[in-house]
Amino acid sequence: MRLAKEYYKRHATELAPDLLGKLLCRKIGDNLLKYRITETECYFGEDDTACHAHKGKTNRTRILYEEGGIAYVYLCYGIHNLLNIVTGEAGFPEAVLIRGAEGFSGPGKLTKQMKIDRSFNGESLILSDKLWVEDDGFKPEFKAARRVGIDYATEKYKNILWRFILTGSK
DNA sequence: AAAGTGATCATG
DNA sequence: ATGATCACTTTG
Numbered sequence: 424m425r426l427a428k429e430y431y432k433r434h435a436t437e438l439a440p441d442l443l444g445k446l447l448c449r450k451i452g453d454n455l456l457k458y459r460i461t462e463t464e465c466y467f468g469e470d471d472t473a474c475h476a477h478k479g480k481t482n483r484t485r486i487l488y489e490e491g492g493i494a495y496v497y498l499c500y501g502i503h504n505l506l507n508i509v510t511g512e513a514g515f516p517e518a519v520l521i522r523g524a525e526g527f528s529g530p531g532k533l534t535k536q537m538k539i540d541r542s543f544n545g546e547s548l549i550l551s552d553k554l555w556v557e558d559d560g561f562k563p564e565f566k567a568a569r570r571v572g573i574d575y576a577t578e579k580y581k582n583i584l585w586r587f588i589l590t591g592s593k
Numbered sequence: 594a595a596a597g598t599g600a601t602c603a604t605g
Numbered sequence: 606a607t608g609a610t611c612a613c614t615t616t617g
Binding site (some may be wrong): 598599600601604605 | 606616617
């Protein structure tokens with residue numbers, strides 16, 4: 424069943440591992456796509472130097488400060504749309520980056536496959552009929568790792584284990 | 594290993 | 606206004 428508002432109100436640090444194994448759903452016309460999430464990363468607060476919001480609220484990052492349960496989609500390297508899920512309470516910037524799903528890897532490929540672009544920025548995953556997340560009770564095993572592509576972050580946040588990867592068995 | 598790509602943000 | 610930066614992918 425679809426994840427409800429209360430689910431998204433928890434912290435991204437808690438949600439990132441929990442979202443592994445959930446089903447990312449995308450409806451395009453009469454086509455319904457469902458992909459199991461296999462890799463996530465957590466971006467948490469202005470103190471996290473890898474988080475887009477670490478320099479404070481701007482026109483681009485204001486969406487991170489909203490209440491959990493909406494999508495944050497932005498363009499990376501001029502080419503790739505990256506999908507994040509905003510979590511927690513309003514006023515505190517935190518989000519979970521969806522890095523990969525079953526059948527493919529790489530956050531850019533994921534959004535290309537699912538036809539997600541910046542028009543989904545701010546889309547409510549609770550109310551939308553085009554994009555949402557379902558829980559079918561699957562509780563996978565996972566491992567934690569360091570985040571990638573954030574060399575500009577400070578040592579503390581570069582080394583923190585805020586990337587979560589589904590492990591194959593069980 | 595390197596470049597292609599364009600929105601975003603800080604500077605002037 | 607212009608320029609540096611970047612949570613990636615593809616190609617050689």
